[in-house]
Amino acid sequence: MADNAAIRNVALVGPNGTGKTSVMESLLSVAGAISRKGRVSDRNTVGDSSAEARERQMSTEISVATFEHEGLRFNLLDCPGSIEFQQEMRNAVLGADLAVVVVEPVIERMMAVAPLLHFLDHHDMAHMVFINRMDRSEVRYRDLLQAIRDVSARPVVPHQYAIGRGEDLVGYIDLVSEQAYSYNADGPSDRIELPAEYLEREQDARTEMLETLADFDDDLMEKLLEDQQPTTDEILRDMQKTLGADQVVPVFMGVAESDMGVRRFLEALVKEAPDPASRAELLGISADGETAVQILKNFHLPHAGKLSLARIWRGEVNDGMHLGGMRVGGVYRLMGNHQEPAGSAGAGDIVALARMEEARVGGILTAGGGEAGFALPESGEIQPMFAFAIQARDRNDEVKLSGAFAKLVDEDPSLKLEQEPETHQTLLWGQGEMHLKVALDRMRNKYNIEVETLPPRTPYRETIRKPASAHGRHKKQSGGHGQFGDVKIDIQPLPRGEGFVFHNKIVGGAVPKQFIPAVEAGARDYLGKGPLGFPVVDIAVTLNDGQFHSVDSNEMSFRMAAALALREGLPQCHPVLLEPILDITISIPSDFTSRTLQLVSQKRGQILGYEAKENWTGWDEVRVHMPQGEIHDLIVNLRSLSQGTGYYEWKYDHLQEVPDKLAETLAEQAREAQ
Ligand SMILES: Nc1nc2c(ncn2[C@@H]2O[C@H](COP(=O)(O)OP(=O)(O)OP(=O)(O)O)[C@@H](O)[C@H]2O)c(=O)[nH]1
Ligand SMILES: [Mg+2]
Numbered sequence: 001m002a003d004n005a006a007i008r009n010v011a012l013v014g015p016n017g018t019g020k021t022s023v024m025e026s027l028l029s030v031a032g033a034i035s036r037k038g039r040v041s042d043r044n045t046v047g048d049s050s051a052e053a054r055e056r057q058m059s060t061e062i063s064v065a066t067f068e069h070e071g072l073r074f075n076l077l078d079c080p081g082s083i084e085f086q087q088e089m090r091n092a093v094l095g096a097d098l099a100v101v102v103v104e105p106v107i108e109r110m111m112a113v114a115p116l117l118h119f120l121d122h123h124d125m126a127h128m129v130f131i132n133r134m135d136r137s138e139v140r141y142r143d144l145l146q147a148i149r150d151v152s153a154r155p156v157v158p159h160q161y162a163i164g165r166g167e168d169l170v171g172y173i174d175l176v177s178e179q180a181y182s183y184n185a186d187g188p189s190d191r192i193e194l195p196a197e198y199l200e201r202e203q204d205a206r207t208e209m210l211e212t213l214a215d216f217d218d219d220l221m222e223k224l225l226e227d228q229q230p231t232t233d234e235i236l237r238d239m240q241k242t243l244g245a246d247q248v249v250p251v252f253m254g255v256a257e258s259d260m261g262v263r264r265f266l267e268a269l270v271k272e273a274p275d276p277a278s279r280a281e282l283l284g285i286s287a288d289g290e291t292a293v294q295i296l297k298n299f300h301l302p303h304a305g306k307l308s309l310a311r312i313w314r315g316e317v318n319d320g321m322h323l324g325g326m327r328v329g330g331v332y333r334l335m336g337n338h339q340e341p342a343g344s345a346g347a348g349d350i351v352a353l354a355r356m357e358e359a360r361v362g363g364i365l366t367a368g369g370g371e372a373g374f375a376l377p378e379s380g381e382i383q384p385m386f387a388f389a390i391q392a393r394d395r396n397d398e399v400k401l402s403g404a405f406a407k408l409v410d411e412d413p414s415l416k417l418e419q420e421p422e423t424h425q426t427l428l429w430g431q432g433e434m435h436l437k438v439a440l441d442r443m444r445n446k447y448n449i450e451v452e453t454l455p456p457r458t459p460y461r462e463t464i465r466k467p468a469s470a471h472g473r474h475k476k477q478s479g480g481h482g483q484f485g486d487v488k489i490d491i492q493p494l495p496r497g498e499g500f501v502f503h504n505k506i507v508g509g510a511v512p513k514q515f516i517p518a519v520e521a522g523a524r525d526y527l528g529k530g531p532l533g534f535p536v537v538d539i540a541v542t543l544n545d546g547q548f549h550s551v552d553s554n555e556m557s558f559r560m561a562a563a564l565a566l567r568e569g570l571p572q573c574h575p576v577l578l579e580p581i582l583d584i585t586i587s588i589p590s591d592f593t594s595r596t597l598q599l600v601s602q603k604r605g606q607i608l609g610y611e612a613k614e615n616w617t618g619w620d621e622v623r624v625h626m627p628q629g630e631i632h633d634l635i636v637n638l639r640s641l642s643q644g645t646g647y648y649e650w651k652y653d654h655l656q657e658v659p660d661k662l663a664e665t666l667a668e669q670a671r672e673a674q
Pocket of ligand 1: 014015016017018019020021022023039040041057058059060079080081082102132133134135136254255256257258
């Protein structure tokens with residue numbers, strides 16, 4: 001069944017906890033791919049097999065399941081929903097041909113879907129919505145549909161209409177066939193008579209569906225204008241065509257926990273999900289040419305070694321062939337943490353390739369090792385927003401630590417490890433506290449290394465407010481050769497951003513020419529750590545005068561003399577602390593804008609302005625300047641006030657004087673640390 005047309009690659013995406021892993025489990029169960037259905041709460045689902053995911057009962061990385069059904073092979077990618085793992089989701093979803101956006105029937109939470117829908121639309125990625133947890137729905141179905149419409153740039157076409165809601169959920173009306181069904185907890189739904197009280201709502205919803213589809217089909221438009229009814233096949237054909245082109249968003253519903261609506265949904269996937277060839281065509285990838293694959297995810301497994309999840313865009317992949325200059329150590333199909341040898345796989349498939357050590361997520365590998373000749377949509381890099389300073393609990397683990405981190409970053413490139421030269425800390429950057437904690441758990445579970453975390457230090461600077469003059473003399477008499485250097489300097493403050501400037505005003509050789517660079521070097525030495533304990537910036541040092549000794553003077557003596565002069569002079573110059581100020585753009589649903597502004601003020605932020613976020617209905621963008629020392633938990637606070645939806649982008653902007661009171665506290669801390 002290597003036939004390209006017989007493969008369906010479906011990614012399950014959506015906000016955290018909506019039931020994606022449960023939907024996958026239910027799909028596998030109703031398709032007969034697993035004999036015993038697991039539950040997330042029982043920690044025995046096909047997805048979420050890692051220790052970190054089981055422990056938290058949430059997805060922390062992609063899970064893959066492959067099964068055959070109705071002559072098709074399905075490759076399901078269950079993506080983590082937490083916003084902190086969205087890079088993982090983004091990297092994978094673009095390798096599928098259809099995204100199923102699993103949502104909860106809660107109107108207020110629909111806003112959390114907006115960024116995802118923007119991402120999918122931006123890449124013309126076909127997507128459907130599956131409203132899960134309908135057993136918990138407390139609102140009218142039409143209000144739910146409206147809430148989805150409110151966040152979707154593409155027209156939303158309900159495929160089904162709910163009968164009842166919450167505990168009284170009965171079943172659904174299929175708007176295409178106009179037939180009603182009642183759910184059965186342990187089997188297919190029963191056909192029932194369409195309840196009379198739903199007739200009007202059904203008609204309205206169906207008319208809306210047809211009118212939306214007619215916008216993309218002139219024949220259908222004509223039929224509707226002439227009051228003719230299209231056939232079921234015609235509607236389905238239109239639905240499939242417009243879905244594949246990301247022109248409309250069909251909506252289904254169900255209860256994954258008890259398989260309700262999932263059989264019908266699987267049937268819809270069989271009939272309507274785009275095949276791999278149409279996605280490849282949409283992306284302009286011709287079927288002719290050498291094999292080319294895209295790496296969606298790397299797994300480092302304790303026993304099996306490295307496995308790279310790959311979408312085959314062109315050609316065939318076999319055990320032992322070369323891709324990107326690496327030998328394919330095996331072609332496998334995945335079912336959660338289980339690998340089934342496949343030997344080979346054809347275009348359109350998604351398989352795992354063993355021991356591709358240099359394969360990087362997002363990379364394209366070809367049989368010849370060169371360029372593929374086509375471009376794929378890029379998932380984009382989300383800027384890290386949260387950092388911990390880390391160190392191995394046991395010093396002896398430091399070497400092991402860097403090797404293990406290389407593997408963690410290979411699995412999840414949204415983790416970044418960085419040496420901070422000024423604060424001498426090793427920073428682990430990611431999307432949030434949980435993201436990092438999961439990474440550190442993985443470190444313990446997989447590599448047996450305990451890691452300690454600290455908040456990152458702020459790289460403060462200092463400068464001066466007043467000028468002063470100073471004198472430094474270095475003199476040492478010891479046996480034979482002595483050391484002698486003597487300098488007189490002026491110290492002046494410079495405007496912000498000027499750094500360090502050195503002037504030499506010696507005339508007549510009071511300090512011989514060859515020692516002048518040593519004076520400058522001595523000044524720089526001292527300015528590495530000023531009177532407050534931080535690097536000194538925005539300062540000018542002028543060498544005015546000095547003395548030398550024809551035998552004892554040397555470079556080192558003048559270097560020392562210059563440093564001594566600054567040590568004496570700088571404290572007279574009213575030294576002040578400077579802190580880095582970041583330029584931050586916060587994106588937030590407008591309901592939370594005023595609380596965001598409050599948060600910004602609490603964190604000593606300066607609000608530069610806010611306005612509606614372009615092309616994002618109901619979202620604002622707030623621009624602020626905020627001290628770096630305040631942003632450590634900004635993302636944590638922002639998410640907690642915005643139901644997890646807010647995020648920001650940042651860049652360094654400038655240095656600014658620390659307010660006196662805070663400066664005192666910091667100086668106190670610095671003294672204690674010494
Ligand atoms: N009542 C009800 N609970 C459900 C349903 N589907 C899933 N759940 C429960 O919702 C919780 C979250 O389910 P998951 O399947 O882990 O959700 P998820 O979307 O995969 O979560 P993340 O991957 O962490 O984003 C679990 O406790 C499930 O048992 C449903 O249809 N009805
Ligand atoms: Mg999950």
